[in-house]
Amino acid sequence: MFRLHTSVVFAIIVVFHVVVRTAEAQAATPPPAPVPCSLKSNTSCEExxxxVACLWCIPTKACIEYPVKNILPPGSVCHLNDARWGVCWLNFQALIITASVLAxxxxxxxxxCCCCCCKCDRIGNRKxxxxxxxxxxxxxxxxxxRRSEMQMRHDEIRKKYVMKHKEKGKPWM
Incomplete structure (x- = not known):
C-alpha cells in the first residue's frame, strides 16, 4: 500500500516538473504572432x-477560430465527427469521449486512494x-x-509493632 502511495506521489511530482519546465520554456521564447485561422482554410489539417486556437472541419476544408463561447463547437460550425482540434488523426467526438473517460x-x-487511506488510518487507529x-x-x-505488596509490608510492620507493645505491656494505641 505504501508503494502505491509513493508511486502516485512520484508520478504527480514528475507531471508537475514537466509542466513547470514547459511553462519555463514557453516563457523564455515568446511565441510568434498567430496567423488568423481563416487564412489557413483550403490548406491542410496540419497547417x-x-x-491551437484553430478548428479544422474536414468536409468544408475550413480552418476556423475555435468558438470559445461554447464548450463544444455547435453543429452549425462543424459536426463533432468531422471536427479536428489539437491533432488531425483524432476527431473531436473521440477526443471528448477519451478525455471524459480519462477524467x-x-x-x-x-x-x-482516499478510501484506502481512510481505511488504513482506521486500522492503524484500532491497532x-x-x-x-x-x-x-x-x-x-x-x-x-505493588499495592498488595505494600499492604503486606504494612501488615508485617503493624504486627511487629503490636508484638513489641504487648511484650512491654503497653496498650496498642
Whole structure:
C-alpha cells in the first residue's frame, strides 16, 4: 500500500516538473504572432492546427477560430465527427469521449486512494487503541501487585509493632 502511495506521489511530482519546465520554456521564447485561422482554410489539417486556437472541419476544408463561447463547437460550425482540434488523426467526438473517460478514471482512482487511506488510518487507529489498552491493563496489574505488596509490608510492620507493645505491656494505641 505504501508503494502505491509513493508511486502516485512520484508520478504527480514528475507531471508537475514537466509542466513547470514547459511553462519555463514557453516563457523564455515568446511565441510568434498567430496567423488568423481563416487564412489557413483550403490548406491542410496540419497547417491549420499549428495554431491551437484553430478548428479544422474536414468536409468544408475550413480552418476556423475555435468558438470559445461554447464548450463544444455547435453543429452549425462543424459536426463533432468531422471536427479536428489539437491533432488531425483524432476527431473531436473521440477526443471528448477519451478525455471524459480519462477524467472519470482519475476521479475514481483518487476516490479509491482516499478510501484506502481512510481505511488504513482506521486500522492503524484500532491497532494503536488496542496497544494503549494493553499497556493500561499491564499498568493496572502492576499497580495492584505493588499495592498488595505494600499492604503486606504494612501488615508485617503493624504486627511487629503490636508484638513489641504487648511484650512491654503497653496498650496498642
Amino acid at each position: 491549420c492546427l499549428h495554431n 472519470g478514471v482519475i476521479i475514481i482512482a483518487v476516490i479509491v 494503536e487503541d488496542a496497544r494503549v489498552e494493553r499497556q493500561n491493563r499491564a499498568r493496572k496489574e502492576n499497580q495492584k501487585a
